[in-house]
Amino acid sequence: xxxxxxxxxxxxxxxxxxxxxxxxxxxxxxxxxxxxxxxxxxxxxxxxxxxxxxxxxxxxxxxxxxxxxxxxxxxxxxxxxxxxxxxxxxxxxxxxxxxxxxxxxxxxxxxxxxxxxxxxxxxxxxxxxxxxxxxxxxxxxxxxxxxxxxxxxxxxxxxxxxxxxxxxxxxxxxxxxxxxxxxxxxxxxxxxxxxxxxxxxxxxxxxxxxxxxxxxxxxxxxxxxxxxxxxxxxxxxxxxxxxxxxxxxxxxxxxxxxxxxxxxxxxxxxxxxxxxxxxxxxxxxxxxxxxxxxxxxxxxxxxxxxxxxxxxxxxxxxxxxxxxxxxxxxxxxxxxxxxxxxxxxxxxxxxxxxxxxxxxxxxxxxxxxxxxxxxxxxxxxxxxxxxxxxxxxxxxxxxxxxxxxxxxxxxxxxxxxxxxxxxxxxxxxxxxxxxxxxxxxxxxxxxxxxxxxxxxxxxxxxxxxxxxxxxxxxxxxxxxxxxxxxxxxxxxxxxxxxxxxxxxxxxxxxxxxxxxxxxxxxxxxxxxxxxxxxxxxxxxxxxxxxxxxxxxxxxxxxxxxxxxxxxxxxxxxx
Amino acid sequence: xxxxxxxxxxxxxxxxxxxxxxxxxxxxxxxxxxxxxxxxxxxxxxxxxxxxxxxxxxxxxxxxxxxxxxxxxxxxxxxxxxxxxxxxxxxxxxxxxxxxxxxxxxxxxxxxxxxxxxxxxxxxxxxxxxxxxxxxxxxxxxxxxxxxxxxxxxxxxxxxxxxxxxxxxxxxxxxxxxxxxxxxxxxxxxxxxxxxxxxxxxxxxxxxxxxxxxxxxxxxxxxxxxxxxxxxxxxxxxxxxxxxxxxxxxxxxxxxxxxxxxxxxxxxxxxxxxxxxxxxxxxxxxxxxxxxxxxxxxxxxxxxxxxxxxxxxxxxxxxxxxx
Numbered sequence: 001x002x003x004x005x006x007x008x009x010x011x012x013x014x015x016x017x018x019x020x021x022x023x024x025x026x027x028x029x030x031x032x033x034x035x036x037x038x039x040x041x042x043x044x045x046x047x048x049x050x051x052x053x054x055x056x057x058x059x060x061x062x063x064x065x066x067x068x069x070x071x072x073x074x075x076x077x078x079x080x081x082x083x084x085x086x087x088x089x090x091x092x093x094x095x096x097x098x099x100x101x102x103x104x105x106x107x108x109x110x111x112x113x114x115x116x117x118x119x120x121x122x123x124x125x126x127x128x129x130x131x132x133x134x135x136x137x138x139x140x141x142x143x144x145x146x147x148x149x150x151x152x153x154x155x156x157x158x159x160x161x162x163x164x165x166x167x168x169x170x171x172x173x174x175x176x177x178x179x180x181x182x183x184x185x186x187x188x189x190x191x192x193x194x195x196x197x198x199x200x201x202x203x204x205x206x207x208x209x210x211x212x213x214x215x216x217x218x219x220x221x222x223x224x225x226x227x228x229x230x231x232x233x234x235x236x237x238x239x240x241x242x243x244x245x246x247x248x249x250x251x252x253x254x255x256x257x258x259x260x261x262x263x264x265x266x267x268x269x270x271x272x273x274x275x276x277x278x279x280x281x282x283x284x285x286x287x288x289x290x291x292x293x294x295x296x297x298x299x300x301x302x303x304x305x306x307x308x309x310x311x312x313x314x315x316x317x318x319x320x321x322x323x324x325x326x327x328x329x330x331x332x333x334x335x336x337x338x339x340x341x342x343x344x345x346x347x348x349x350x351x352x353x354x355x356x357x358x359x360x361x362x363x364x365x366x367x368x369x370x371x372x373x374x375x376x377x378x379x380x381x382x383x384x385x386x387x388x389x390x391x392x393x394x395x396x397x398x399x400x401x402x403x404x405x406x407x408x409x410x411x412x413x414x415x416x417x418x419x420x421x422x423x424x425x426x427x428x429x430x431x432x433x434x435x436x437x438x439x440x441x442x443x444x445x446x447x448x449x450x451x452x453x454x455x456x457x458x459x460x461x462x463x464x465x466x467x468x469x470x471x472x473x474x475x476x477x478x479x480x481x482x483x484x485x486x487x488x489x490x491x492x493x494x495x496x497x498x499x500x501x502x503x504x505x506x507x508x509x510x511x512x513x514x515x516x517x518x519x520x521x522x523x524x525x526x527x528x529x530x531x532x533x534x535x536x537x538x539x540x541x542x543x544x545x546x547x548x549x550x551x552x553x554x555x556x557x558x559x560x561x562x563x564x565x566x567x568x569x570x571x572x573x574x
Numbered sequence: 575x576x577x578x579x580x581x582x583x584x585x586x587x588x589x590x591x592x593x594x595x596x597x598x599x600x601x602x603x604x605x606x607x608x609x610x611x612x613x614x615x616x617x618x619x620x621x622x623x624x625x626x627x628x629x630x631x632x633x634x635x636x637x638x639x640x641x642x643x644x645x646x647x648x649x650x651x652x653x654x655x656x657x658x659x660x661x662x663x664x665x666x667x668x669x670x671x672x673x674x675x676x677x678x679x680x681x682x683x684x685x686x687x688x689x690x691x692x693x694x695x696x697x698x699x700x701x702x703x704x705x706x707x708x709x710x711x712x713x714x715x716x717x718x719x720x721x722x723x724x725x726x727x728x729x730x731x732x733x734x735x736x737x738x739x740x741x742x743x744x745x746x747x748x749x750x751x752x753x754x755x756x757x758x759x760x761x762x763x764x765x766x767x768x769x770x771x772x773x774x775x776x777x778x779x780x781x782x783x784x785x786x787x788x789x790x791x792x793x794x795x796x797x798x799x800x801x802x803x804x805x806x807x808x809x810x811x812x813x814x815x816x817x818x819x820x821x822x823x824x825x826x827x828x829x830x831x832x833x834x835x836x837x838x839x840x841x842x843x844x845x846x847x848x849x850x851x852x853x854x855x856x857x858x859x860x861x862x863x864x865x866x867x868x869x870x871x872x873x874x875x876x877x878x879x880x881x882x883x884x885x886x887x888x889x890x891x892x893x894x895x896x897x
Contacts (some may be wrong), residue, residue: 060660156618257746269740444607485621
């Protein structure tokens, strides 16, 4: 046997190495648990209440320009008024009360179509840095928002305001160029104050591009909301500390950490591991919510809310002549068993929708009673198609008199799992009545490209909010996307109907609650009769709340001013 | 050698310029509207607002003007302002780069050291039980997608056993700068490092094994053994250095990942690194950040190629660089 210079045999060497290897492996394995150090004292254990929130929304700015997130801003800032997204009730925040016609603080000149609203600020308001909050800050905020070079995308309200007067530090007199039904409850998402003492010089310097990039807008943000920003890590992680001088008193929770999470599995694991107190904005997928309901919620570790906050619709291309015939649209809707769809894709959750009006609206029940409801009826679908000139050819595929076969390109956003699942089910139903379906899903950035934005050749399944205040943007004939408006407008169905436009115009004006309800019912009747969109289901919004966190309420309507974090000052950790 | 290195460094300048132009053009040609991420859910957007924003962000300039503006800022060592993050690009990139370097350097050192050790062990114990076990494990490793392994490790070590946190870089409730915070930070790093290290081990171990096996069959090693050298000396002193040459190539090729990070691992672990940053920047059409990160990666590729060439000379006495 070969020996080395130390006189050891090669065999001996070999055995030693193997043993060493086994020993080392065993030692490494045994030491693995040692890396689990004793848990450190948390802020909560040191007497401070702290929570962690997961959100999927990236955010650039708290100033409502660039990419912004209503939830972040609702934590850090406050407006004159706000809206409860559970009841849709509007209430004053920094203002003492909402302007009212009765009290003369909301004057409307219907002849000239102008208005004046008077807001009185509460006394003793302060910015996060302790400086007094004044009416002049509000006027300054409006000047910023309406500046043509300031990159604020939504300037509807700033552009509707003709002039703001500030007779004293607490009074804001807003002169309006037109009629606006929300003028009595201006929220931070529309126009709000910014601290003059911090920004006036930078704004007056005239370089608005540099001003828009000022660190104030995110990492050095100073607002008047319940929490102040203490750490900003590129919008991926934001830490907020309770603001002692918040208008409704110091929030009960001392610290909120808001993390942006890209992957729903990451959030799901964090919930299961007990690391997160609240997951909002669909950070948890529907499937994830079902897993949590089956395990985590049953063990009493928290609550999973599934709220019908927005809606999922199916749209048949406005540019395709086949779908201009309402009989074809109705037939394709009758062909889909939405109850089965809800059962299969949404595990029987009560999500079926017939029109874009949320269930918490006053007019909902009347609207439902007056709406045309399309039940699953494939025979009727075939009959309607036959009336519209579509009959099965020798191969069973529907064809019209011109010899065109009903082949529908069906798009959805790639990766939008709920939509893709629903799409597969619908495609199957359509095939059963003789249509041929070709799935062509695309990532969001491709759908939003100049070639595809707001248009598709066949069918598209999508979702967005259904808030009545945005109906005009979604359905008014003047808002049909076209080349001349760069396809940025949102009436993607191309629905044209002067009766409907009259309703939408009136809804935008100042009317009584009763009249508003009547108009909503009227609109729903027209909608379900014309079927510009095929309303599928209410899109579920998942909110996961860990046991111990109280006061969090799932919003019942998304969009507009509705933020899941609207009442963080009321939250508590017990 | 100095002249050779200087020449190579000078050659890098036009190469990097070409790469930057090409990448900028590719990013520009990508489908998608650079404003789309900003405009989602803006309910009252009007065409005039859209035009105004395009102008404000310089998106209506021709591509060569946009490129030149970016290049000029880079020459001034200020790549510009991130549209997606609302901060100077370097303020976004540097913390992400630091996070990624911590993660990937640790993973590379641990992973490649283990891989080289296992490769040597497998080669010198060829066809032994351990060699077979390692071969099988390596092939299983090849078949497991990184994201799945990451999820399984999270479920086992974070959810079930509770040893490590599921995601992030530091617990929000620890006080920064304390010993507790350091321990917490290390705990956050262990799972992502483990996933990346396993991937490194799988990639390099097989190369090391086959490379060493090839060298062990060389005549000069038979001569070394005939001279009476121990097997340890034969392998350690004579075989290993030459066997490392192809492994160095593989390592050099994979080194840009150190800078580029791992988008998948960073996403699954919610780790704020450069891979995730690059992905978000590209998807959000944040050209300034995307271009700067891509150029950092390109620079690393070029630099590590140069480093690999220099290392060849050190490892293989037959290779000499002529001035």
